[in-house]
Amino acid sequence: MTENRLFLRNVACAALLSALGACTDEEDAYGNSPPDAGTGGLSTTVPVLTPEAGAPLLEAGAGAGPVDAGPSIGNPHPMTPPAAAGLPCDIERLLRARCGTCHGKTPSFGAPMALTSLMDLQAQAATDPRRKVHELVKARINTQNQPMPPPGSTPLTEAERSALNGWLERGVPAGDETCAAPDGGSEPPVAGGEVDVSGLECHKFVAHAEGSKSAKYKVGAAVDEYINMAFAAGWQGVRYGAVMRPVVDNTQAIHHWLVYEEPATDGSIEPGIGQHPNGKLVAGWAPGGPIYDFRKFGDVGLELHGTSYVLELHYNSSDANAEDASGIEICLSKSTPKNIVTYSWLGYDNWLLAGDLEGPRTTWTGTCVPASREPIHILYVTPHMHLAGRHLRSIINEPGGGTRPLHDAAFAFEYQSAYEKNELLMPGETITTTCTFSEPKSFGQGTNDEMCYLFTYAYPKGALTDNGLWGTFAHGEGVCLGQ
Ligand code: HEC
Numbered sequence: 372m373t374e375n376r377l378f379l380r381n382v383a384c385a386a387l388l389s390a391l392g393a394c395t396d397e398e399d400a401y402g403n404s405p406p407d408a409g410t411g412g413l414s415t416t417v418p419v420l421t422p423e424a425g426a427p428l429l430e431a432g433a434g435a436g437p438v439d440a441g442p443s444i445g446n447p448h449p450m451t452p453p454a455a456a457g458l459p460c461d462i463e464r465l466l467r468a469r470c471g472t473c474h475g476k477t478p479s480f481g482a483p484m485a486l487t488s489l490m491d492l493q494a495q496a497a498t499d500p501r502r503k504v505h506e507l508v509k510a511r512i513n514t515q516n517q518p519m520p521p522p523g524s525t526p527l528t529e530a531e532r533s534a535l536n537g538w539l540e541r542g543v544p545a546g547d548e549t550c551a552a553p554d555g556g557s558e559p560p561v562a563g564g565e566v567d568v569s570g571l572e573c574h575k576f577v578a579h580a581e582g583s584k585s586a587k588y589k590v591g592a593a594v595d596e597y598i599n600m601a602f603a604a605g606w607q608g609v610r611y612g613a614v615m616r617p618v619v620d621n622t623q624a625i626h627h628w629l630v631y632e633e634p635a636t637d638g639s640i641e642p643g644i645g646q647h648p649n650g651k652l653v654a655g656w657a658p659g660g661p662i663y664d665f666r667k668f669g670d671v672g673l674e675l676h677g678t679s680y681v682l683e684l685h686y687n688s689s690d691a692n693a694e695d696a697s698g699i700e701i702c703l704s705k706s707t708p709k710n711i712v713t714y715s716w717l718g719y720d721n722w723l724l725a726g727d728l729e730g731p732r733t734t735w736t737g738t739c740v741p742a743s744r745e746p747i748h749i750l751y752v753t754p755h756m757h758l759a760g761r762h763l764r765s766i767i768n769e770p771g772g773g774t775r776p777l778h779d780a781a782f783a784f785e786y787q788s789a790y791e792k793n794e795l796l797m798p799g800e801t802i803t804t805t806c807t808f809s810e811p812k813s814f815g816q817g818t819n820d821e822m823c824y825l826f827t828y829a830y831p832k833g834a835l836t837d838n839g840l841w842g843t844f845a846h847g848e849g850v851c852l853g854q
Pocket residue numbers: 382386466469470471472473474480481482483486496497498499504507508509511512517519520521524527657658659
C-alpha cells in the first residue's frame with residue numbers, strides 16, 4: 372500500500388501546503404502549460420442535465436431501488452429559499468455546475484464538504500481547522516497540483532475561473548440579489564447522461580459480495596481501497612461493443628473504477644494496488660465521465676474478446692455499513708458493424724531499457740507514426756499513468772508543420788476517466804504524446820515506477836499501429852509507441 376500512502380501525502384501537500392505557497396517545487400515540475408481549463412483540451416462529453424440520469428443503471432443491486440443520490444444531485448437544496456444561501460447568483464450557479472457532482476448538499480465521491488452556501492465557504496476546512504474552505508478553494512482552482520475540479524470532470528473555463536477568483540479576492544461577499552430558483556440548472560449527472568440500449572445484448576460487471584454476484588459488495592469504512600473483481604466475459608469469441616456505460620450505485624463510497632481485459636478467475640475478489648501488468652485497460656470512469664456510445668459515430672463497434680475482465684474499484688467510505696454495486700455495463704451489437712474499433716497503446720514505454728539509459732525523468736515523450744496510409748478515426752482516449760502522473764498532452768503533427776491538440780489535460784491516478792474525441796487522423800500525420808510526472812521517474816513494474824499511455828479507440832481495425840518491435844512483443848496488437 373505504498374502507493375496509497377504516497378497519494379495521501381500528496382493530497383495533504385496539495386490541500387494544506389499549496390495554499391501556503393509550499394509544494395511549489397512540485398508545481399514547477401508540471402511545467403510549461405497554463406491551467407487546463409478553457410483550452411478546450413478536456414473535451415469530455417458535456418453531460419446532459421437529466422436529474423435522473425443514471426437511475427436506470429442502478430437496478431444492478433440486489434433489489435435495491437435507485438440510490439437517492441440521483442434525485443438529490445439533480446435537485447439542489449429544494450427546501451432552502453434562494454436568498455438564504457447568500458451566494459451571489461453567478462457563483463452559486465458556477466459551484467453547482469462545476470463542483471456540484473461531488474460537493475453537493477450531501478458530498479459524494481470522497482469530497483469532504485458541501486459547496487452550496489456561503490456558510491459552506493466560510494466554514495473551517497475539514498482537513499485543516501486553521502484554514503477557511505474558501506482559502507482552500509482559491510488554492511485548488513489555481514493549481515495543477517491536485518486541481519479542482521479534478522481531472523476527468525469538466526474544467527472551469529477561463530471566464531469562470533476569473534469570476535470565482537475575483538469573488539474570492541473580494542473576501543467572499545454575500546450576494547445582494549435574490550437568485551431565481553435553479554431552473555433546470557441542476558448539478559451535472561455522475562455518468563454522462565442516458566442512453567437507450569434496447570436491441571443490444573448487455574452484460575454487467577458490477578461490485579458484488581464474495582460468492583454471490585447478486586448481493587452487493589460490503590465496502591465498510593475504506594480509505595483509498597482498491598479492489599479487483601474478476602468476471603468471465605459472458606460471451607464467446609469476438610463480439611462488438613456498441614455501448615459501455617457506468618453503473619453508479621453508492622455515490623458515498625465509489626470513487627472511480629477501471630476495467631481491464633486480463634486473465635483471471637471468474638468471481639475472484641482481491642485487494643489491488645492499481646497495477647495490472649497482464650491487463651489491457653478497456654474502460655475507465657470517474658464522476659462526470661462519459662458513457663462510451665460507439666453508435667454516435669455511425670455503424671461502429673468496439674472489438675471485445677470473450678475472455679475475462681477485471682473491474683478495479685476504488686473506494687473511500689466513512690460508513691462502516693456501506694455497500695456498493697457500481698461497475699460497468701457492456702452492451703454488444705447483435706451484428707458485425709461496418710467499422711471495427713480496436714484500441715491502441717500510444718505514449719511511451721521502454722521495456723528493453725526500463726528507462727534507465729537516460730535515467731529517471733519528469734517528462735517522457737513518444738511519437739506514434741502509423742504504418743497505415745488510410746485516414747484513422749479516433750473516438751475516445753483514456754490517459755493512464757501511475758501515482759506521479761500529473762499531465763498528459765498529445766499533439767497531432769501535420770505534414771506541413773502545423774499541429775493540433777488531441778488531448779491536453781491534467782491527470783490524477785484517482786480520477787482516471789475516458790474522454791470523447793472525434794478526430795480524423797490523415798495519412799502522414801503523427802501523434803506526439805508527452806507525460807509529465809511530479810518527480811523524476813523510470814519505466815517499470817514496481818510500485819514506484821511509472822507508465823505513460825494514452826489508450827486510444829480508433830477505426831479501421833488495427834490501423835493505429837506502427838508495428839514497433841518491443842511494443843508489439845510486450846503488448847500484442849495495436850501498439851503505436853514510437854519504437
Ligand atoms: C469529481 C468530484 C469532484 C468535483 C467535480 C470537485 N471536487 Fe473538490 N474534492 C473532491 C474530492 C474527492 C476531494 C478530497 C480529496 C482531495 O482533496 O483531493 C475534494 C477536495 C476539495 C477541496 C479541499 C478540501 C479540504 O478540506 O482539503 C477543495 C477546496 C475543493 N475540493 C474544491 C472544489 C471546487 C471549488 C470544485 C469546483 C470548481 C470542486 N472541488 C470540484 C472531488 C471533487
